[in-house]
Amino acid sequence: MVDNDLLIPYGWNEAVSDYYTPLVTPGSVPARVIRMDRGECDVASPTGPARARCSRSDSELGGLCTGDWVTLEVGTDEPTVRQLLPRRSAIMRSSVSGRSEGQVLAANVDTVLICTAADGDVDLGRIERMLALAWESNAKPVVVLTKADAAEFIPLDEVRAVAPGATAVAVSASTGAGLDVLTALLDGTVALIGPSGAGKSTLANALLGAEVFATSAVRSVDKKGRHTTVHRELRPLPTGGTLIDTPGLRGIGLWDASDGIERTFSDIESFARHCRFADCAHDSEPGCAVLAAIEVGELTQRRFDNYRKLGRENDRMLARTDKRLQAERNRAWRDISKQQRQHYRDRNSRR
Template identity: 50%
Template sequence: MHFSSSSVSSHPLAAYGWDEGWETEFLPYSVQSLLPGRVVRVDRGMCDVVTEAGVVRADTEFVVPRDPMKVVCTGDWVAVDPAGSDPRYVRTLLPRRTAFVRSTSSKRSEGQILAANVDHAVVAMSLAVDLDLGRVERFLALAWESGAQPVVVLTKADLVPDPVTLSHLVEDVVASAPGVPVLTVCAREGEGVQELAALIGRGTSVLLGASGAGKSTLANALVGDDVMDVQATRDMDGKGRHTTTTRNLLPLPDGGVLIDTPGLRGVGLWDAGGGVGQVFSEIAEFARDCRFHDCAHDAEPGCAVRAAVDEGELPLRRLESYRKLVRENQRIVAKSDARVRAGVRQDWKRRQAEGRAAGEAKRGRGPWWPAPPR
């Protein structure tokens, strides 16, 4: 079945993001009597798919690939068997527009897709515990790399009653998130929720953060109903109890959908070089004045980035965080790309040689001096 462009806006799936682009992508499958649908939940080889006829349960057996990056994920648009098929199968995935991916703990360094076809990546950080700016930067690197627009939401703002302290916390996050909106909310009281809803609009948003960050409470506030279970965090460390165990796609009352995710203990980078560069865009600006175009901003002479740190224009914490994420991303890429791996090894050897030369210089002799007699 083919839907004309004029009927796209009134299509039953329009509230879930169906548009002319998806209609065009689906056209080859409509002649096969398959139905378009969006995955709202995946669970052990089965998934719930919302279609024009409602939510159906479908098997993903026919789209289980060798590549873990192509498994069915919450947010995917798919083609499913029509009514009357028993069992019903997902027959294919439509090409993704965006994908939020992190690395797994696997020694094979595989990627894991957390959400697909996302317009906004909402990073929730709790003010009930000390803010981890490095973690904020890590989330943002993955968000930028996914193709989505990041948003940082500082939850549980009521636990910081002093407005001056709250203002300083917001300023710290803003400085660590160039180009990213930063909001404070108290979801239980509804404060800041409407501002967030207006910001993410009628598209698809994924809600990310550690367990205990208040994601489920925020999801309930955005949806306007208690659709997600909520439990109190532990008093001793502010950590939650993983009340959300699957990724769920929830329709929002004013249009658009929200994908709620389980609390993430680890957010390893996955080929996110571009995202890292965007998070630390000011470092790239300073780096334009470095003497060497491939400066690592470590021990090279004429480094404008280290000069910016010395002059107080760039916080040392930002540079250290940048170095850490760059090294981590290089390791991930090197595991899957032999050419990059060789380049990293060559760079490592060069740094070793530079370190030895620096050590010799500190001991009062350069490489052109003969070694002292023994």
């Protein structure tokens, strides 16, 4: 019988065991992806850390990603990933290539820390976009305003107003302020997302209690950060659970995030339920509760405009995906037809 005690620091627990153990095929053992590197990956296995061969990189739809649970073949000279086990959650954005496919940023995540530097421009629209990704992933989002010690003003109330259902905290990794509050919010596997310069790696090191990830200073002129983190990497937390640091996000395109948008803008959805007409477009219709909320100051025009913007973007992505799937189905039917025609030609030539 395989002893999985060495997997416990990497997120293996009773619930994970109950879910995955029946899926592990004979001749293989469970393992978790710590870091991807093209055709290979670092994994945590029942016998300790290992370097394993895998067929696809995390840049491909459905490919492996940091945080994935997999099975490894046993009894071979070189550990090889045999099977990607079903994901319980995944943070996905549209591919940076612009193609109609999704990119997994981290898998099997329980808590998403949305990091924004408090000493710079706190972009509420960007926070709303990242909240939509986090809610859609089936994980719990926490908005973290980092570098609180360097900020003249911390807009915590404004951030909380655009994050209904989520917790927002301000912390300083340098002084330790707020870290005890943040640590109490962490659950299971924690992923950090945000733009370069948001202090993700510095915060990750503070939570890990060691200088694990490289850090660099932002430009003093515009507070822009450099891409210090280039790989997604999973590490055990000293307080239990695991942490995944991710590279800075330049573009945060939505990928099938309808539910995430609805939860991010639950206040607008709540107003809309009181509109006179069920199909109200919230433009100029009489009895529109959304427009009424804007007029009396219960809802800002900026937030409503971003709600519409993200909805249109998501609709375009879904339409592109539908067209891609239809094109794939058409190609498959053409291949079948071609094979059938060739079959009939071969059959006729034998007569």
